Amino acid sequence: MDLLPIFLHEMEQEAATTRQFLSRVPADKFDWQPHPKSMTLMQLTTHIAELPSWVSLALTTDGLDFATVPYQPTVVSTTDELLAMLEKALADEKAALETASEDILTKPWTLRDGDTIYSTTPKHEVIRMTHNQTTHHRAQLGVYLRLLDIPIPGSYGPSADEGF
Template identity: 35%
Template sequence: MLAQYLLAEFEAQVPVTRRFLERLPENSLTWKPHPRSLTAGQLAYHLAFVPEGVVRGAQKNEIPPPDFQFPQPVSVQQVLDTLDQSVATVREVLPGFDDAAMNAIWRIVDGDRELVAMPRIAFLRNIMLNHWYQHRGQFCVYLRLLDVAVPSSWGPSADESSALQPEPQPA
């Protein structure tokens, strides 16, 4: 049941994330707002890959510290294909966790040193979803700096209304 709640939230957020990624101009894949920042393409790829990477990690009871590599995609289509694969993986794997598995302690270990220990559901909630939202917000800033219309997410953006604030109807 717990996995179904996370899956329902994930499913509601997939089209929102896809709208953000689709807005990335093809000619801006290597643009970055600061020398220490990821490129727009690297951040987009990370957004696309995070759900799959996290749910695959959650299939194990423990993993080593993540290797934070951010590939540079060659096209927006590569990013969207990665998102599609990521979504398919979450849809396949997440429902396989029963409530006992969701409540079991999941770990990051470095040799014999435990770095992180938390219930699997907390890992999935914090990293697959909250981390995803945080990077989507970061990507929103990239779009704004690129002078690209920012899609609405939970509420309206400066460029689009949302279901919570429909377009005004003519009188």
């Protein structure tokens, strides 16, 4: 069974839901956080928006070393900028999935910080983890939106705000 078409379909399906969630994020609340240990709304949403780019990173490199490429969170000023960030990451993911070959999916990919190795996994697992992280953080965003009294869109069916 070929995995690339499955990953591509999953990306397109989940992208629609992610767009709905991010489109409801009010820019005037970007600095809000539900708890001091929690990410701010901007940190969470820009992380969600950038996650699809990890698929292209996994397919085109052998890993990521934070010691040589330190993470720099993106700062946005508007919801439109946030959505544009998502669209760019999705376009990168789609292009990478459409041009990759199945045989690369079993090659190892390493996440590290210098000598500290966080994980070495096959590239197909990095793609799955990236999709799972998107779903996880989107659900987290749903809690943020609820706490801000912003109606939550449905994910896999209607939400309580959309009725049953």
